[in-house]
Amino acid sequence: MTAATGSIGGRNWLRLATLRNMLRDYPLVPLTVLLILLVVVVQLVQPGTVNANWAANNLRQAAVLAIIAGCQALTMLTGGIDLSVAYVASMSGFVTATFVHQPGGWVLGIVVALTAAALAGLVSGIGVGVFRVHPLIMTLGMGLIVYGFSNVWQLRSLQTGAGVPAELHTLGAGLTFGVIPNDLLVFVPVAVVLILLLRRTGYGRMLYAIGDNPTAARLSGVRAWQVLVVLYAISAVLAAIAGLIQSGLSNTASVTLATPYLLPSIAAAVIGGVSIFGGRGGYSGTIVGALILTVLTGFLSIILPEPWRQIVFGSIVVLVAAAYTRVTGES
């Protein structure tokens, strides 16, 4: 690639237009640079912070955020959004935990949790795809419903008690060979599948088509409603998987466990180069976006008190998004 760009014409590759195209088509490059800069800053401000343990911790946290951000990335590609992810994720971790002392155990719990999530996603998808309800509102309503049912379930399962299964805890918080976080065992396959789905399959291309120009997609024979129904079901199942990991990671099960991830998940997808209007972006950028946000949050929590952390976090999200819009020239 370097040879090709070099042959195009001397220093021309430094032109702003080229930079613009690169940012739009390969957001991974500037994002990775940003991530490396951030790690360097962390190391400079707090010498000795950056080590294998620190990296493992950040990877663990980022994996959960990246999966939830994947829900946003996929739905945002079609011009939608999924606001139910946080409640679906919390529900899945919690439901699994309530099955620990039951016949069937945590395995049955996971099956029930994933089924419930898929069902919720299916309903959201039908609302968005068939009845054309605005995705923001549809998933918002679905989030309320899932949260309400989780609370009801919580009251029902008071007598039986709940506990995070040891297996999930090992998966979420354990290390292989002392450095590799176990949850990567789940995250890496998920990431590979999502990236291949978007880049190599017809389904992935339909997501871009619907987001880019719904009318053109319809006229070319895409049945948008089918695509959307499947999409929101996938999104909910992804969220449920993230919830399982998070409950293992924190060794807690609560119906609000994953709610703090909702807003960062949207921010991660946006920073990762996914356009909220649909049609542009990818999952690899979103993963780096999730890594950046995780490292940033961890770093800010060391050097700043809580109020300033939130202020700086919000300002940085606006700054990065604004820089993005300015350079790629999209509104």
Next chain:
Amino acid sequence: MSADATTLGGPRSGAADVLVRFARNHAWTLGLFAFLAVLLLFTKYVNSYYNLVSLANTATSVLPLALAAVAQAIIVMAGGIDLSISSQMALVSCFAAILMQAYPGDLTAVGIVILALALGVLLGAINGGLIVLTKVPDIVVTLATFFVWAGFALLVTPKPGGAAADWLKGLVVGSVGTDLLPKALIMLIIVVAAIWIPLSRSRLGLSIYAVGSNRLAAFRSGVAVNRTKFLSYVIGGLVAAFAGLSLTASTGIGTPVPEPTYVLISIAAVVLGGVSLAGGVGGVFGPIVAVVVLQLIRDDMTFMHVDPNLGLVAQGFILIGVLVVGSLVQMRRSRA
């Protein structure tokens, strides 16, 4: 339906014509009122002690949420959305409560209220300014400023505290004359009348609808698109400041942690109230009624001794159900 309209709309039945046109233009709001009426009957059925005084009390308890819905409605009509509204309310509320504790006195409190409203205008201006200048989508900007305002609220007071002047509390607590006329309701009417009625009749109000329904068409007809959008956030910020002040007035303190459900419920109320999320359609009365409807649903659950959490489920289902019906009606209309 069109046949009805033509027979009624003959030259001699002018009044009926006006009525039909009114009904058609406000179909959604009328439907919402019908829904509210059914809901009230149901409430009376499950709780025979429910009467007009209880309804007045319900109206009192939803004042902050109703104002938040009005603020959200104005912004959504211009084609935007404000996810930071609950932390704006928290920041204004803490700001006012802490200042009133530090500088007690009825007269200084008046100054503090004016300052708090100015703060709301400033926050709205920052939101709107960032959106217009950076061209970053509204949802991303206000998502980020949600964190910023919440951070500042924690800087103002790390834990719930402060105080409210007695006259401020007196404005929203209790009622005037009979129990049927809670002061909160009067405050709501005054604020909405003072802001929305002049706005909806002004050039700016028309521009808001124009920008919300078709940005490009508005631009080409000479509407200052960016200025309109900016001003919709400024006015939204002002109303959100009233909502924050009503929180301080009704609780007597300022709480720095934004109420997590306010943003979601304000958006839900706006949509239930007939404001299109795409912008350009609706008013502020629908959203206010929708807030009461959403609150009544939860109250009914309590009366029926149902797990109140099922209230959330019911709210979600009603939100979705109403929208599905609305979109079906629209699909049939566009096909016809």
